[in-house]
Structure formats: C-alpha cells, structure tokens
Amino acid sequence: MIKGILMRITLALSGFLLLTSQPVVSAYPRDTQEIFRAEDVGKVFEQAAEGSLKVGMGAITIAPPWPIEPSYGKQVPTFEFYGPDIMAKVLILKVGDLEVLLIECDVIGFRAQTAQYIKDRIQQETGINGANIILAATHNHSYARTHREKVREWIAGQVVKAIRTARKDMFNARIGFGMGTLRRRITVNRHRTVGGFVNTHLYVGRIDDSEGNLRAILFNFGSHPNIFTTAWGPDTIGKFGPGWPGYAMKYIELIKNGQMLFSQYEKGREYHDLFTFFALGAAGDQQPSLEFDQIDGIKVPQRKAFVVELARRVMEVSDQIRTEPEVRMVFKSKVIEMPLKEKAWRKEPRTLLQALILNNTAIGVIPGELTAELGARFEEHAGYDNSFLITIANDAIGYITSEAEAYEAITYEAKGSSFGPQRGKIILDEIIGLVNPDYIPRPPLDPKMALGSVAGRVNYDGNRRIVVGLSTDCKGISDLPWFWGRRTEPDSLGNFSFDHIAPGVRYLYVKEVKDDYTGEPKQDLRTLMYGQEVLVSAGGVSTADINVSTHLKENVKFIKIDEGSILTGAGKITGDVIVDGDLQPEDRIMGGAYLESSIYYRWHLEHYLKSPVSRTTVGPSGRFEFEGLLPGRYLLYFWFDKNGNGRIEPGIDVTSGLSKPIVLKE
Incomplete structure (x- = not known):
C-alpha cells in the first residue's frame, strides 16, 4: 500500500512539473491538410544508407500522474491502477547520416494531429527530423485518450526525456530478425470464430552490442x-x-x-539491463483466445498462460537469430488518399504510410487496425525474408479490412472506419508497393460478381415489431449496435433481403424491438432465435425461410450438472442434472456429450454445441445416461429448448454450461 501511495505522489509531482514548464511548439491542433499535404500525395520519399549501425534505446513511464478518465468504462476521473508499468519506448537506429526513430507508447492510439504535435516537440527539442519518426501505439485499452491536452503534453514531455537518454547512450550494434509461430488456438478471430482467418506468426528482432552481448529484443505479434x-x-x-x-x-x-546477470559476470563484461520493444501486428480481428490455463503442467490464470507462452517463444526465436554489424537501411514514406464514406466523421481523405527496410527485413507502417488476412498478404508479397507490419501508427483511421468484408458491413471491423470499402485494398497495395516495386496488385473487387444476396420470409405469430439480422458467427446477439451485424425490418408480408454478402456461411437471427424502434441502442427486446445457417454464393441469391414464435417456454428456470453424481463405465457416462422448474409431459431436457478436443474454441461456443458425439434425453428424475462412447476426454452440456426450433441457443434456451472434463478409460 505504501508503495502505491509513493508511486502516486511521484507521478503527481512529475505531472505538476511537466505542466508548469512547457516549451512553445507549433499550435495544436494543426490542420490535417497541413500534416498530409495535397502536393505530397502519391510521392515516395526515400532515404538510404549503408554501413555500421548505431543504436540508442530509452524507456520511461507514461502512467497518468493525475486522475483522468480512462479510454473505456465509466467516464469519470480515476487514479486507480492495476499495474504501474505503462511505458513509452524509443529506439534510435542510425546508419551513416540516416537516423530513424521508432516510438511505441502503451496507449490505444494517436490521431494525426496528436501524433504530429509530438513529432514537432521531438524535432524542436532533440533535432531529430520529424519526417523520420515512426510514432506507434501498442493499442493498450487501459489508458486515457491521447487527444486530451494534459495527456498529450505529458506523453510528449516523457518521450523527449527518453530520447535524450537514448541519444546519450548510443552504442555500436549488430541487428538481426527471425520468425516463429505460436500454436493456432492461442489467438482467435473474434468475429469469425469458425472459418475466420487466424495468423500466429511472431516476428522477433535482436540487437547485440559489438561485444556480442544481448542488448534488446524486439517483437511483433497481431x-x-x-x-x-x-x-x-x-x-x-x-x-x-x-x-x-x-x-x-x-x-x-x-x-x-537473470540469465545475463551471471553470464556477463563470468565473461568479465559490463552488465546492461535488457531493453524490450513491442510493435502491434495485424490484430484488427484477432485477440487472445484464453483457451489455455497451464504452464508446464501447472494450472494458472488464463491471462498469465497467454503471456508466458508468447514471451517464452519470443526468447526462443531471439536465441536463434544471427546479428550483423553492417546494415543497409532504407526509410520510405508516402501520403495516400482514399475515398471517404458519405457520412464520415473524418473529413481528411489523406493519411501516411511508412516503410523501414533493414537488410533482409521489411517493416511496413500503417495508421489503422489491419485484419489478420491482410497482414498475411503483406508477409506473402513484400518480397523479403522477414516481412511484418507495425499498425496503429502516426494516425488513427480505424479498421482496415478486405473489400468483401467492408462491402458486406456485418463485422464490427467492417463498419469501423470513415473510409470506404476500398480502404483495405488501397492500403495493402500501397504498403506492399512501398517495399516491393515489382508487386502487381489484384484488380478491384466487383461487388455484383464477387458477392451474393440473401432473401427470405419470416413467419412470426406475434404483434410486435421485429428485425431480421445477419451475422458472421453462430452466437448470441449483443445489445450494442457495433456488434449487431446487419439487420433489416421485414415488410408487411414478412419478406426481407440483404445484398452485398460475401460467399460462405452466414447466420440469421430474429429480435423483437420496441414499437418506436429507430435502430438506436437499448431498443431491442427479446431475441427469438439465432444461428439459422444460410450458405451464400458469389453472384447468387440464397433463400431462407424463418419460422419463429413469440411464445417461448418459461417453465424451466435453470439447469445445473451435479458433478458429484457423474459415473463412468464401459462406453458410458451417467449422472444427474438439477432442474429448477415444472416440466410438462411434452417437455424434454436434452444432453450432449462432446470430445473435449472437438471444441476448438470456447470463445463462441454455440457453433461447437451443434455436433455432439452422443445425445440423450434427461429423465423426469433428472437422471441421464450417454452410451456407446469411445475412450477419451468428454464434456457434457444440457439444454431446455425454449423456442422449440431444435437448435441449442444459449441466451435463449435454458442451458447448463459445460461440465468439467470427464475421462472415459478403455
């Protein structure tokens, strides 16, 4: 507790000193037309140098030194921390007269005006060319918004201090890069759990000093x-x-x-603390799955398991990297222009791309949140041994998706930008072209030929207004508009349609809404059904009829598996469920047995519940029995089908949740 109080006093004093001694810099906010000038659009600015490498490194806290509203949660000032290590990291790379500065801050992002203000401060106070600065965010969701004046000034001042430290301690260095892979399930495509693209490539950089001592580890993951x-x-x-x-x-x-403390002593070398530097890759539609809860066979919190597995893999890759003292370094930048949506909040159609090439490694730098699929295409076409992207840098343009996903406008990412549906193709083509001039872009997508449509009729026996929705995942529907997918209100005959739908499986849902429904939040009532599959083909119209009733069975309140009653025998599992409710003669509680390995992700469980290896009906006493099972690890799940459509729909149906794993031996 004393440590926490001292930290707050120190941060508060730092903040006071910062805000009472500000230098004079260019006015804020600068007009974005001045930042991204029209005359620069399409021009490639390139600098190159070859020779020995000098490196400078600096790290400094940017933890808010005063109460302020966080990015998420209730918007009231707070001074509560779950961890103090909120950092700004700076990395100076210098070859000959070419000096490039990379900055990563533990913030959610930087608008163009904020980024330019910080670059102006850096140039004025350190002399580093603002055009040679990559200012990126780790995309930390537990920090204040950076466009606020106090936050902007605090970060700029702290970054300048870190740069001064880095410049003071420059050293002759060796550098190298490598790539490793993490197991696929460590991360999940959060809006296409089943069939969505996942990329677990991990890029790692290593910096040694001239004596061969490890000085820095850089890593990039999406x-x-x-x-x-x-x-x-x-x-x-x-x-x-x-x-x-x-x-x-x-x-x-x-x-x-801990390793170097002794190894460097034994070799008679000076000890230096390791510098680490993280840059976010293509994470637009990926996040940790939290599927794992063990380290070396010991059960741990899932967040810890994710961090430790990734960190260990970073170190493994780092240990295999060969570093080189001679470097060919190329730095490029280009202002591009893209079409805006008709009702976009952003009025500036231009933004900035950068590229840094170090020997056999190409690093593209983009200003938004790129989906994993597009990130993998950069890796494939950049033309270098190691090719990866630094995202959320120099500007904040939102999510960058494929043309098909953007035209479809179902996912949160597809809807999350002021730029039109071409943005993903334009940015990908431009950033690949910046590092690989021989790249030949694909032709633009033709929505009429490449996308399909869904049309159908909903048969509803109620008298409320309803909406029909379309989702990319078989899952319950959020009350937040960003996660609705697409939705429409049927006509008086129940007819509905959706156009510009990407090929593949999509899922229909039906909701009752308030009589004064306008599409705003908090106007939804009950979800009547979800998860009805419809297969969409390019250029075609897929039809789907929906039968839905307003009369949901409410006589069962909850179902719980009595874990202590479960017994196993030759090919069977028996036990009891506890039911709170009044089962009618026609009612049935159903159960499914699933091989644990078949439930690939628990992120959106609904899809995997559709295919149990064995089904059973629970008897009136609550007794159940699964027969004909092969040896293996099983999970059990039970449900009461409230709407009678035969699908398992958690959130509508009464469900038990998954049992603990049950081992069935031979």
Whole structure:
C-alpha cells in the first residue's frame, strides 16, 4: 500500500512539473491538410544508407500522474491502477547520416494531429527530423485518450526525456530478425470464430552490442491487447495499467536479465539491463483466445498462460537469430488518399504510410487496425525474408479490412472506419508497393460478381415489431449496435433481403424491438432465435425461410450438472442434472456429450454445441445416461429448448454450461 501511495505522489509531482514548464511548439491542433499535404500525395520519399549501425534505446513511464478518465468504462476521473508499468519506448537506429526513430507508447492510439504535435516537440527539442519518426501505439485499452491536452503534453514531455537518454547512450550494434509461430488456438478471430482467418506468426528482432552481448529484443505479434482491461461499459470505473504486451516485455526482461546477470559476470563484461520493444501486428480481428490455463503442467490464470507462452517463444526465436554489424537501411514514406464514406466523421481523405527496410527485413507502417488476412498478404508479397507490419501508427483511421468484408458491413471491423470499402485494398497495395516495386496488385473487387444476396420470409405469430439480422458467427446477439451485424425490418408480408454478402456461411437471427424502434441502442427486446445457417454464393441469391414464435417456454428456470453424481463405465457416462422448474409431459431436457478436443474454441461456443458425439434425453428424475462412447476426454452440456426450433441457443434456451472434463478409460 505504501508503495502505491509513493508511486502516486511521484507521478503527481512529475505531472505538476511537466505542466508548469512547457516549451512553445507549433499550435495544436494543426490542420490535417497541413500534416498530409495535397502536393505530397502519391510521392515516395526515400532515404538510404549503408554501413555500421548505431543504436540508442530509452524507456520511461507514461502512467497518468493525475486522475483522468480512462479510454473505456465509466467516464469519470480515476487514479486507480492495476499495474504501474505503462511505458513509452524509443529506439534510435542510425546508419551513416540516416537516423530513424521508432516510438511505441502503451496507449490505444494517436490521431494525426496528436501524433504530429509530438513529432514537432521531438524535432524542436532533440533535432531529430520529424519526417523520420515512426510514432506507434501498442493499442493498450487501459489508458486515457491521447487527444486530451494534459495527456498529450505529458506523453510528449516523457518521450523527449527518453530520447535524450537514448541519444546519450548510443552504442555500436549488430541487428538481426527471425520468425516463429505460436500454436493456432492461442489467438482467435473474434468475429469469425469458425472459418475466420487466424495468423500466429511472431516476428522477433535482436540487437547485440559489438561485444556480442544481448542488448534488446524486439517483437511483433497481431492480437488485441485488451485482456487486462478492467471495465468496458458505462457502469464501472476502469483502472490504468499495461496491456498484455507490457506484461510480456516485463517477463522477458526478468528472465533474460537473470540469465545475463551471471553470464556477463563470468565473461568479465559490463552488465546492461535488457531493453524490450513491442510493435502491434495485424490484430484488427484477432485477440487472445484464453483457451489455455497451464504452464508446464501447472494450472494458472488464463491471462498469465497467454503471456508466458508468447514471451517464452519470443526468447526462443531471439536465441536463434544471427546479428550483423553492417546494415543497409532504407526509410520510405508516402501520403495516400482514399475515398471517404458519405457520412464520415473524418473529413481528411489523406493519411501516411511508412516503410523501414533493414537488410533482409521489411517493416511496413500503417495508421489503422489491419485484419489478420491482410497482414498475411503483406508477409506473402513484400518480397523479403522477414516481412511484418507495425499498425496503429502516426494516425488513427480505424479498421482496415478486405473489400468483401467492408462491402458486406456485418463485422464490427467492417463498419469501423470513415473510409470506404476500398480502404483495405488501397492500403495493402500501397504498403506492399512501398517495399516491393515489382508487386502487381489484384484488380478491384466487383461487388455484383464477387458477392451474393440473401432473401427470405419470416413467419412470426406475434404483434410486435421485429428485425431480421445477419451475422458472421453462430452466437448470441449483443445489445450494442457495433456488434449487431446487419439487420433489416421485414415488410408487411414478412419478406426481407440483404445484398452485398460475401460467399460462405452466414447466420440469421430474429429480435423483437420496441414499437418506436429507430435502430438506436437499448431498443431491442427479446431475441427469438439465432444461428439459422444460410450458405451464400458469389453472384447468387440464397433463400431462407424463418419460422419463429413469440411464445417461448418459461417453465424451466435453470439447469445445473451435479458433478458429484457423474459415473463412468464401459462406453458410458451417467449422472444427474438439477432442474429448477415444472416440466410438462411434452417437455424434454436434452444432453450432449462432446470430445473435449472437438471444441476448438470456447470463445463462441454455440457453433461447437451443434455436433455432439452422443445425445440423450434427461429423465423426469433428472437422471441421464450417454452410451456407446469411445475412450477419451468428454464434456457434457444440457439444454431446455425454449423456442422449440431444435437448435441449442444459449441466451435463449435454458442451458447448463459445460461440465468439467470427464475421462472415459478403455
């Protein structure tokens, strides 16, 4: 407790000193037309140098030194922390006269005006060319919004201090990069759990000094840093702290510093604390799955399991990297222009792309949240041994998706930008072209030929207004508009349709809404059904009829598996469920037995519940029995079908949740 009080006093004093001694810099906010000038659109600005590498590194806290509203949660000032290590990291790379500065801050992002203000401060106070600065965010969701004046000034001042430290301690260095892979289930495509693209490529950089001592580990991975955030909605006040990258960097530092403390002593060399640097990859639609809860066979919290597995893999890859003292460094930048949506909040059609090439490694730098699929295409076409992206840098343009996903406008990511549906193709083509001039872009997508439509009729026996929705995942429907997918109100005959739908399986749902429904939040009533599959083909019209009733069975309140009653025998599992309710003669509680390995993700469980290896009906006494099972690890699940459509729909149906794993031996 004393440590926490001292930290707050120190931060508060730092904040006071910062805000009472500000230098004079360019006015804020600068017009974005001045930042991204029309005359620069389409021009490539390139600098190159070859020779020995000098490196400078600096790290400094940017933890808010005063109460302020966090990015998420209830918007009231707070000074509560779940972790103090909220950092700004700076990395100076210098070859000959070419000096490039990389900055990563544990914040959610930077608008163009904020980024330019910080760059102006840096140029004025350190002399580093603002055009040679990459200013990126780790996308930490547990920090204040950076466009606020106090936050902007605080970060700028702290970054300048870190740069001065880095410049003071420059050293002759060697550098190299490598790539590893993490197991696929460590991250999940959060809006296409089944069939969605997942990329677990992990890029790692290593910096040694001229004596061969490890001085820095850099790493890049694409998975949303949101698993430590303590509050999302308006009812709970959030706390400040690092995202998972902050925990991973700290873990790597602790392990490696412990190793080097003795090895460098034994070799008679000077000891240096390890510097770690994280840059977020293509994480637009990926986040940690939290599927795993063990480290070396010992059960641990899922967040810890994720961090430790990733950090260990970073160190493994780092240990295999060969570093080189001679470097060919190329730095490029380009202002591009893209079409805006008709009703976009953003009025500036231009933004900035950058590229940094170090020997056989190409690093693209983009200003938004790129989906994993597009990130993998950059890796494939960049033309270097190691190719990865630094995202959420220099500007904040929102989510960057494929043309098909953007035209479809179902996912949160597809709807999350002021730019039109071409934005993903334009940015991907431009950033690949910046590092690989021989790249030949694909032709633009033709929505009429490449996309399909869904049309159908809903038969509803109620008298309320209803909406029919379309989702990319078989899951319950959120009350938040960003996660609705697409929805429409049927006509008087129940007819509905959706156009511009990407090929593949989509899922229909029906909701009752308030009589004064306008499409705003908090106007939804009951979800009557979801998860009805419809297969969409390019250029075709897929039809789907929906039968839905307003009369849901309400006579069962909850179902619970009595874990202590479960017994196993030759090919069977028996036990009891506890039922709170009054079962009618025609009612049935159904059960399913699932091989644990068949439930690939528990993120959106509904899809995997559709296919049990064995089904059973629970007797009036609550007794159940599954027969004909092969040896293996099983999970059980029970449900009461409230709407009678035969599908398992958690959130509508009364469900038990999954049992603990049950081992059936031979």
